[in-house]
Amino acid sequence: MIWKILPTLEGLNTSGQNTAVEHLGIVFTEVGEDYLLAEMPVDHRTVQPMRLLHGGVSCVLIETLGSVAGMLCVPNPGSDYIVGTEINASHLRGVGEGGKVFGKVTAVRLGKRVQVWSVEITNEEGKVTCVGRLTCQVMTA
Template identity: 50%
Template sequence: MAIWKRAATLETLNQRGEQTLAGHLGIVFTAITDDTLEATLPVDARTRQPFGLLHGGASAALAETLGSMAGYLCTEGSDVVVGLDISASHVRSAREGRVKGVCRAAHLGRTHQVWLIDVFDAEGRLCCVSRLTTAVLSGRPEE
């Protein structure tokens, strides 16, 4: 059974990211299943640190983008989702290609959500394990 309360397509998710940090970094939503959301991030000049490796902050930005959008899709009406806390453990580096983030819910509460986001390199090896806690704010107008 799907966890999503809002209808969305990959096209609409990617349009929402235009003219945002996600768009600037090249984050592209690639899959929606009943209980996961996936996106990719290029490993290029925008996302590498000075030593040629994927920047940890770029991995965290991918994780927060996925978790925040997933959180929003699990709300209704005028509710919005904001990040409260994010952690990221970097377990393998990436130098090129695209990394893929896979986001799944650990907890979907009325006022808080916890999302687990794994980031994999092009060969499917785990690069980063992230956890995002979000708050659901009720009655906020969309901008």
């Protein structure tokens, strides 16, 4: 298990209250030994004018998953925290309004100063719609 702080779905979802996470309808749905899963609706909050999932909102999902996972893996819980320093996303397939997308985050590197996270976003048919990477700097309070 990679987690320094043991996550629970209740705790993960409570932490997103009154934030962009809640506003966009992002809900954590599974905690694995080395991954987190979340889902997000494709609705009026998350689409662009052509009624497709907004690419920037996919980046919000990537940043959310990577940042939350990163905070669970800081070397010194309670004094360390992370900040995102670079994000990229390759949008591979459009997703129309009315369904959901699912994000899975896994670690690429968990260093003392730098973390790199990979996120794969899929549609309801399990097809990859976006792949992203988030780089985080580990900071000490």
